[in-house]
Amino acid sequence: MYSKILMPTDGSELANASVQAGIDFAKQLNAKVVALFVASSYQYPIYIDIIPPNTPTEEEYQSAMRTLAESYLQPARDAAKQAGVEFESVIQFNDSPAKEIVHTAQQYGCDLIFIGSHGRSGVGQLLLGSTTTKVLSLCNIPVLVHRNKAH
Template sequence: MFNKIMIPTDGSELSTAAALEGVAFAADNHSEVIGVYVAPEYQYPVYVEIIPPTYPIEEEYDALMRKVGMEYLQPVQKAAQEAGVQFSSLILFSNSAGAAIAEAAQEQNCDLIFMGSHGRSGLGQLLLGSVTTKVLNLCQIPVLVHHITKKK
């Protein structure tokens, strides 16, 4: 039913658990998976005329965030390999993760976005996490929201 499923993660425990469930769902449906991590855009220091020597330059920040993204996507990739699911990864830069996910899913011709109800923001939101809510509001394809409670 679904040929290509986008599975975003922010590297948090809840997001990773949901992503792993997404891989199992993809395996059951014989679907391809695109794992996605959205890093915040580079921010120049505010009210500073020159960049301090200890502040990373944009290229260093970009490389670091790509490395972090690949580390966060590694468990998802491993689960996909073990399940025999075709996997590719995508690192995006945006200050609006929800909008970036919705746009990327459309650009990648995904049939479904499988994501957790909460990620880094945790369970503090009343109903859904802010990124999940944004994706639901912006997306033109189905979004499967998987709810995982934090293990004690």
């Protein structure tokens, strides 16, 4: 059915629960997993006249974000290892997580995106925005939305 599943995470408790469910799902299908963390792009401080000396360079920012991303991807890596699921992790920089999720799924040849959702609807979804909803509207491959009842 599905052979390569993309699982985006932001390191939150909800995302970790969804990734765990996704890895269990991947194990049942004997599918590979690509876990993705999308970090915001570096923003050069153009709104001030003098750049403070403690402002990180783009390289310093990206290095710090990669370290943070690795810590967020570690639970997925551990769960995949324990389940015996083939695993790959990816860190991307983009100010539009939904676009990057769809792009990475295409780039890595994934045939399913398994993504968590807070389950908000109506005004709550409109006010807060929803990466999951944006992925659904942008994507041309199947998207499985995992809703964790505990959250």
